[in-house]
Amino acid sequence: MHNLANFLFESIIIFLVLILSIVLHEFAHALVAFWLGDPTPRYRGRLSLNPLVHLDPFFSLILPLILILSGSRFVFGIAKPVPVTSSNFEDPIRDMAYVGIAGPTANFLLAALAGFLLRLSSQFSLPGIFIFKYILTLNVVLGVFNLVPVPPLDGSRLLKALLPPKLAYKYGLIEPYGFLILILLLTIFSSFFWFFIGPLINFLIKFFSWG
Helix, strand or coil, X not given: CHHHHHHHHHXXXXXXXHHHHHHHHHHHHXXXXXXXXXXXXXXXXXXXXXXXXXXXXXXHHHHHHHHHHCCCCCCCCCCCCCCCXXXXXCCHHHHHHHHHHHHHHHHHHHHHHHHHHHHHHHHHCCCCHHHHHHHHHHHHHHHHHHCCCCCCCHHHHHHHHHCCHHXXXXXXXXXXXXXXXXXXXXXXXXXXXHHHHHHHHHHHHHHHCCC
16 A cells, blocks of 8 residues: 555656646747747747646646556657747748757756756755656656657757758658657657667766766
8 A cells, every 4th residue: 555655646746747847848949939039829828837728638648647657667748739930930940940949958957957956955865856856857858759850849840950951841741640650669669769769868867967
């Protein structure tokens, strides 16, 4: 009974940390888009830290809960995409890359802050140290996962901005199949997928731990 209570408590903490991280990720997208001249996120109510405007019932709530309760080593979630009107930007391709990179950047900054607080807590024996570990790990996973260059993940926007125009156009043709590709990567090709992103996640967790 005691173990079950600990498991449920830990699951709730992980879930709440994940929701916080997803909301900050989406808010960063909306904020940078607004800074770059697109009022669409504000008009659509996404320039907000209110979780209710960002979360998707399945991908932000049900899916993460299933992963947490099943003991999955890979816990993640995604929110509703922030609506952006790229024609409002001075340079649509470049500025869309900035908007895209803003989400993972917010996650990495939060991971760095959590790592600093983790180190501080361990030195002074402060309570709540386990929460900082969850914040650090989950935000590194979210940041790295979203940088994978598969639409609709943020890495696809960055790659599209770096490619020559002809290649960028051809690359954009895979966008309708993005979710299918992600599902295949996370299921059938999960070992192959983790072979590439696992070392980077482990490196960044150690790096942001200030160790």
